[in-house]
Amino acid sequence: MQAQTFHTFPAPAKLNLTLLITGKRSDGYHLLDTDFRFIDLCDSIDIAVRDDGVIELLNPMPDVPADSDLTVRAARLLQHATGSPLGATLRVHKRIPMGGGLGGGSSDAATVLLALNRLWGCGLSREALMQLGVQLGADVPVFIFGKNARATGIGEQLTELALADAWYVVCKPPVHVATGPVFQEFSQRLLTGRASFSIMRSLSGATQKQNDLQPVVAEIYPAVKQVLNRLSEYGSPLMTGSGACVFLELANEDQANKVFHSLSGEMTVYVAKGLKAHPVSDGE
Numbered sequence: 001m002q003a004q005t006f007h008t009f010p011a012p013a014k015l016n017l018t019l020l021i022t023g024k025r026s027d028g029y030h031l032l033d034t035d036f037r038f039i040d041l042c043d044s045i046d047i048a049v050r051d052d053g054v055i056e057l058l059n060p061m062p063d064v065p066a067d068s069d070l071t072v073r074a075a076r077l078l079q080h081a082t083g084s085p086l087g088a089t090l091r092v093h094k095r096i097p098m099g100g101g102l103g104g105g106s107s108d109a110a111t112v113l114l115a116l117n118r119l120w121g122c123g124l125s126r127e128a129l130m131q132l133g134v135q136l137g138a139d140v141p142v143f144i145f146g147k148n149a150r151a152t153g154i155g156e157q158l159t160e161l162a163l164a165d166a167w168y169v170v171c172k173p174p175v176h177v178a179t180g181p182v183f184q185e186f187s188q189r190l191l192t193g194r195a196s197f198s199i200m201r202s203l204s205g206a207t208q209k210q211n212d213l214q215p216v217v218a219e220i221y222p223a224v225k226q227v228l229n230r231l232s233e234y235g236s237p238l239m240t241g242s243g244a245c246v247f248l249e250l251a252n253e254d255q256a257n258k259v260f261h262s263l264s265g266e267m268t269v270y271v272a273k274g275l276k277a278h279p280v281s282d283g284e
C-alpha cells in the first residue's frame, strides 16, 4: 500500500460554565440551558485519506473497542450520509481525561466530521454536520458550531457567546462518572422533591453560575465533593457537565499557575486557557 499522508487536527475540551436543567423531552433526554467554553486542553487526531473505503483506527484505547470509538463512528456516519467511496486511517492522541465532563469523545467526533468533510470534499454545510453530529452525542454539535455558545434544547440550539479572556484550573477526581445514570438520578430526585427544574432561573437570565447535576454527583461520589471543597479555598469552583471534573476560573495566568502548583502534588490537575473559538475552522 502507498505511504499515507497524515494531517493533524486538534480537538479541544469544553467546560460547562453553568448548566441548568429546565425540563425533560418525551424521549427521556433532559433540556438544558448551558454555557459552553472551549479550553486549550486538546486531544489531537492524525488523519490520512485512503481510497479503499476502509475506516481504521491505529491505536484503539484499552477499554473502547475501535468500532465503538467516537472517531470511527463519526467517520462511518459521514461516509454513510454522503456516500463517499473514500476511507481514512485515524490515530488519536488523548490528553483530555475520559468521563470527566470535558467532552473529549464528542470533540474527537466533531473534529473527525469537520476534517473528513474537508479532506473527502463532501461539501456538507456546518448545519448539516451538526445534524449528523447530534446522532453521536448531545455535546457534538457545539464543537462543530465552533464558537463558545449558550446552548438550549439538549445542546443543539446554539447562540454565540462572547467571553472575556480567562484561565482555568481543572481537577480530575479519581472517579469515572457515566452521564446517563447521573441524569436518571436527577430525574428520580424530581419525584421526591430533592431536585427541581431551573426554569425560572433560566428565563430570568440570572448570571450566577450553577450546575444542577453537581449536588447529585457530589453526593454519589465523595471524591468529587472533596475536590470541590479543596478548590473552594481559592474561589468558587464548579463541576463541568455530568462530572467528574471540577474547575475554577481565574482572571490571569499567574493566579492559575499558583493554584495549579499548590494542587499538583495532591491530585490530577490541568491549567488551561479559555479559547475564543474552536481551533479547527471548516473553511467557511
Ligand SMILES: C[C@@](CO)(OP(=O)(O)O)[C@H](O)COP(=O)(O)OP(=O)(O)OC[C@H]1O[C@@H](n2ccc(N)nc2=O)[C@H](O)[C@@H]1O
Binding pocket: 016, 028, 029, 030, 031, 032, 034, 100, 101, 102, 103, 106, 136, 137, 138, 139, 140, 154, 155, 179, 180, 181, 183, 184, 240, 241, 242, 243
Ligand atoms: C451533560 C453534558 C453537558 O454538556 O456533558 P458531559 O458531562 O457528558 O460532557 C451533555 O449534555 C451530555 O452530552 P453527551 O455526553 O454527548 O451525552 P449523550 O451521549 O448524548 O447522552 C448520554 C445519556 O445521558 C442522558 N442525557 C444526556 C444529555 C441530556 N441532555 N439529557 C440526558 O438525559 C441520556 O440518558 C443519554 O442516553
Ligand SMILES: Nc1ncnc2c1ncn2[C@@H]1O[C@H](COP(=O)(O)OP(=O)(O)O)[C@@H](O)[C@H]1O
Binding pocket: 064, 068, 069, 070, 071, 092, 097, 098, 099, 100, 101, 102, 103, 104, 105, 106, 107, 108, 177, 179, 241, 243, 244
Ligand atoms: N475518542 C473517544 N474519546 C473519549 N471517549 C470515547 C471516545 N470514543 C468513545 N468514547 C466513550 O465515551 C465516553 C465518554 O467520554 P468523554 O466524552 O471523554 O466524557 P464526557 O462525556 O464525560 O465528557 C468514554 O467513557 C468512552 O467510553
